[in-house]
Amino acid sequence: MPPLARRNLFHDKIRLTVTLTGIVFSVVLIVVELGLFVGFTLTTSSIIDRSNADLWIVSRGTPYIEQGSPFSERKLYQVLATPGVAAAEKHIVRFSYWKSPDGSERGIQVVGFNPHSTIGGPWDVVAGDAGELQKPDAIIVDEIYKEKLGVTRIGEVFEVNGRRARIVGFTRGIRAFTTTPYVFTSFKNAQGYADVAQNQTLFILVRAVPGTNMKRLQADLSARVTDVDVLTSAQFSRMTRVYWMFTTGAGIAVLIAAVLGLVVGVVVVAQTIYATTMDHIREFGTLKAMGAANIYIYRVIITQAAISAVLGYSMAMVVSAFIVHASQSGGAAILLPWPMAVGIFFLSLLMCIGAAVVSINKVTHLDPAMVFKG
Amino acid sequence: MQSAISVQNVTKTYEEGASRVPALQGVDLDVFPGEVMLLMGPSGSGKTTLLSVMGCILRASSGSVRVAGIETNQLSEKELPAIRLGHIGFIFQGFNLFPTLTVGENVELALDLKGIRGSKAKEEARRLLALVLLVEKYNTFPSDLSGGQKQRVAVARALAGSPSVILADEPTAALDGHTGRNVMQTMHDLAHKHGRAVVVVTHDSRVLEFGDRIVHMEDGKIVSGQGHAGTPIAKIPPHSFIESSIPPAIRA
Numbered sequence: 001m002p003p004l005a006r007r008n009l010f011h012d013k014i015r016l017t018v019t020l021t022g023i024v025f026s027v028v029l030i031v032v033e034l035g036l037f038v039g040f041t042l043t044t045s046s047i048i049d050r051s052n053a054d055l056w057i058v059s060r061g062t063p064y065i066e067q068g069s070p071f072s073e074r075k076l077y078q079v080l081a082t083p084g085v086a087a088a089e090k091h092i093v094r095f096s097y098w099k100s101p102d103g104s105e106r107g108i109q110v111v112g113f114n115p116h117s118t119i120g121g122p123w124d125v126v127a128g129d130a131g132e133l134q135k136p137d138a139i140i141v142d143e144i145y146k147e148k149l150g151v152t153r154i155g156e157v158f159e160v161n162g163r164r165a166r167i168v169g170f171t172r173g174i175r176a177f178t179t180t181p182y183v184f185t186s187f188k189n190a191q192g193y194a195d196v197a198q199n200q201t202l203f204i205l206v207r208a209v210p211g212t213n214m215k216r217l218q219a220d221l222s223a224r225v226t227d228v229d230v231l232t233s234a235q236f237s238r239m240t241r242v243y244w245m246f247t248t249g250a251g252i253a254v255l256i257a258a259v260l261g262l263v264v265g266v267v268v269v270a271q272t273i274y275a276t277t278m279d280h281i282r283e284f285g286t287l288k289a290m291g292a293a294n295i296y297i298y299r300v301i302i303t304q305a306a307i308s309a310v311l312g313y314s315m316a317m318v319v320s321a322f323i324v325h326a327s328q329s330g331g332a333a334i335l336l337p338w339p340m341a342v343g344i345f346f347l348s349l350l351m352c353i354g355a356a357v358v359s360i361n362k363v364t365h366l367d368p369a370m371v372f373k374g
Numbered sequence: 375m376q377s378a379i380s381v382q383n384v385t386k387t388y389e390e391g392a393s394r395v396p397a398l399q400g401v402d403l404d405v406f407p408g409e410v411m412l413l414m415g416p417s418g419s420g421k422t423t424l425l426s427v428m429g430c431i432l433r434a435s436s437g438s439v440r441v442a443g444i445e446t447n448q449l450s451e452k453e454l455p456a457i458r459l460g461h462i463g464f465i466f467q468g469f470n471l472f473p474t475l476t477v478g479e480n481v482e483l484a485l486d487l488k489g490i491r492g493s494k495a496k497e498e499a500r501r502l503l504a505l506v507l508l509v510e511k512y513n514t515f516p517s518d519l520s521g522g523q524k525q526r527v528a529v530a531r532a533l534a535g536s537p538s539v540i541l542a543d544e545p546t547a548a549l550d551g552h553t554g555r556n557v558m559q560t561m562h563d564l565a566h567k568h569g570r571a572v573v574v575v576t577h578d579s580r581v582l583e584f585g586d587r588i589v590h591m592e593d594g595k596i597v598s599g600q601g602h603a604g605t606p607i608a609k610i611p612p613h614s615f616i617e618s619s620i621p622p623a624i625r626a
Contacts, residue, residue, distance in 0.1 A: 001491070002483045007474035286470040289431055291459025292487050293452075368431045371466055372422050372543050 005303035008280055016308075019272040023312025024319060026265025027348055031320040033258035034344070035327075035334035037251055042335065044177040044244040045237040047093055047111060051120045053205035054214060056236045057221065057228050064240040065093055066109070066178070068202035071228060076204055078225045084212040085221075089119045090187050090201035094194035095180065099159035100150035107180040108149075110160065112190020119205045122184040128154050128169020133186050140169040144329070145181035160193040175333060177244055262351060270355035273305055277359035281366065288368035297363050301356050309352035313345050376443060377404035378539050378571030379428050384437030386423055386594075397423040398434070399594040405571045407538065410562055410584055413575045415591035421575045422543060424591070428573065429462050429541045430454045442538055459487060463532030467544035469524040471516040477503065477527050478512035484534035502530040506560060522553030529560055540564055542574045551580055558584040 009016060042049070048056065048065060057079060059069035079088040092112035099105050113120035115133040122130060122140050132138050139160070141149060149158070156167045160183065176182050183193070191198060208217055214232060221230045231239070245251025277284070284297050320336060327334040386398040398420050405411050405428070413421045426432035427439055430446050433454075439447045442461045446454065458464075471480050481499035485491070490498055503509040506526040516524055525545055532540055542561065546554030558581045564570045565586070574581065582588065589599035 001486050002475055002479040004472060004475060004483065011474045282470065283472050286466070286472075287487075288455070289429070289458065289464055289466075290484060290487060291455045291457075291462070293455050296487065369426050371464075371470055372426060372431075 005300045006307060008276060009304045009307055015272055015276060019269060019308050020312045020315060022268025023265055023308060023348065024316045026261050027313055027316035027344060028319050029261030030258050030344055031336060032323060032334055033254045033261060034340060035324060035336050036332060037254045038340065039333045039335040040177055040250065041241050041245055043175045045240045046174065048233055048237045048240060050123050051205055051233060053119050053233055054208045055206035055218060056231050056233060057204040057206065057225060058231060060227050060229050062229060064243040068093060070196055070200040070202055073199055073201045075225050079204055079206060079221060082220055082224055084209050084217040085206055086209045087117065087119060087207040089114045089117050089205050091120045091203040091205050092187060092190040092194055092196055092201065094202060096161045096194050098149060108183045109176055109180050110190045110194040111182050111184045112187040115186050119207060122171045122174065124172050125169050126172045130169060132168035133184065137164045137166045137189065138168040138185060139165045140171060140184040141181060142171045142174045144175060149181060161195065163192050265351045266355045269308065269352050270358050273356050274359045277301060277362060284363045285366055285368055285371045288366060289371045294364055298360050301359050302353055305352040305356040306349060309349045313348040375406055378407050378442065379405040380440040381428060382438040384427060384434045384439060386427060386432065387435045397594050401596055403589065403596065405573055407569050407571050408565055409586040410565045410572045410574065412581065412585035412588045413573060413591065414588060419591040420594040421591055425541050425543055425573065425575050429464060430457045461537050461539055463537040463540045465528050465532050465540065465542035465545050467547050469528050471524055471527060473516050476513050476515055477508065480527060481531050481534060484531045488535035502533050506530045521549050522556060525549060525557050526560065538571060540570050540572045544576055545574060546578045546581055554578065554580055
């Protein structure tokens with residue numbers, strides 16, 4: 001087939017620029033909003049997802065990780081006595097207060113874990129030593145929040161809940177959805193920093209013996225340990241995500257913005273493709289007079305839309321790559337996993353082809369006799 | 375001899391709001407292979423409407439329209455494009471070339487519609503352009519051609535797929551005298567050398583000498599020149615509008 005679609009598209013460079021600008025704007029907006037949604041979603045449950053635990057034991061009715069309630073730490077021994085349990089550790093995640101030397105205070109979330117185990121601790125430690133956390137007053141914070149917390153180097157001393165806290169290391173990329181930074185420390189320190197009584201814990205993290213039937217273990221623990229909920233990491237992660245992304249409305253807000261981006265794209269592309277179709281309406285009439293079936297003409301219009309989609313998407317991905325990269329050093333990371341990028345490509349294609357429907361409808365009802373009118 | 379197009383008792387009425395406009399009233403006409411038929415008459419006489427009906431672009435309100443022996447007035451809207459594609463080539467007053475395609479690609483597009491693609495399409499396009507003496511313009515865009523050259527490209531395009539009927543609407547209207555004659559000579563050759571049935575709607579008295587039959591229309595009716603093969607047909611229509619525009623040499 002002669003390149004009628006491509007030639008018509010590139011014939012009017014100004015209109016093509018407008019079309020591509022609309023697509024780029026729309027796709028970048030979708031990438032940013034969906035990327036924020038993905039980033040936020042992963043951030044809300046990162047402490048659970050990166051805990052290396054198979055099961056989370058929480059006080060009964062705990063809806064999400066920030067709402068943990070204290071229960072007796074003696075339940076740890078009931079858990080350890082259950083067949084199929086390879087390891088179990090007490091764990092704290094709770095809000096507290098940070099005070100800088102200049103007197104300023106801000107909220108933080110204290111994460112208390114057993115530094116001798118691999119369950120529930122920080123990840124991506126890029127400076128200092130996580131092993132130091134077994135020492136009194138030792139804490140690790142994330143690089144992203146250095147400025148917010150007034151931290152400049154390892155060894156600096158601050159106050160958490162009125163107690164001494166000494167920086168022994170930094171992580172990179174551990175964000176908190178609530179904008180209150182995570183502060184990792186030992187379980188013992190965390191009890192003081194987070195006002196958790198000596199004989200209590202907020203969570204018990206369980207690692208199962210490899211090959212254990214997780215459903216059975218979950219049921220056994222539920223039967224053995226009273227007044228708690230036994231959740232898989234996946235379950236607790238989902239509950240936490242659903243709360244923050246949907247119950248609070250935060251996730252819906254970004255999704256609405258993504259949908260708006262899609263609508264903008266459809267409107268802009270529909271307008272420019274329609275204008276191009278009208279510019280070439282006589283040619284389509286000629287094609288019809290020559291005996292072209294409607295499907296032949298649809299193919300021309302859809303090809304124009306598809307070429308616009310591919311070009312616009314490619315340009316948008318270049319812009320998006322810069323934005324995604326720039327966001328990594330900020331408090332809200334925009335993520336662009338490759339399946340999402342592929343999905344957005346097909347969405348862009350659908351958006352442009354869908355926008356061509358108005359034009360297709362126009363040529364469907366085109367009277368070929370118009371070619372005889374001067 | 376079987377007619378290439380046969381129109382019998384055809385009427386066409388346009389309905390515009392509450393009013394009904396009769397564009398064709400009881401038209402009978404046969405067009406035969408190997409002849410050039412000129413359709414003439416004042417504006418609004420129904421020439422282009424008749425051409426559109428013969429070309430299966432417009433459906434007659436009543437009557438019979440047969441193209442290559444196929445009764446077309448009973449076909450559905452979806453079936454009519456196939457008739458046009460298989461049997462009819464169109465030449466338009468405004469050339470209607472695709473400006474973003476080269477001369478060669480314009481002809482290839484017509485071939486593509488008929489399922490002829492790739493190197494075969496290029497070869498056939500070159501052959502058709504050679505017929506109209508434009509093969510050297512294969513990679514030229516229409517905007518770089520003269521009016522006469524554009525019309526010749528349109529002729530080559532109309533010949534794609536070897537249709538038995540060529541319908542031309544005012545093919546010389548936008549051309550000067552010399553160029554118009556050249557185009558009409560090509561039409562004449564299409565009929566006499568290649569056996570096509572050629573129908574030309576025209577106001578242009580300069581083309582009279584190229585017509586084998588001249589059919590004159592007024593108010594949606596054929597007023598002279600009507601007939602079938604073998605029936606003597608007047609060459610010069612009687613209406614004063616045409617008489618006054620015919621050079622004396624031609625009229626003689």
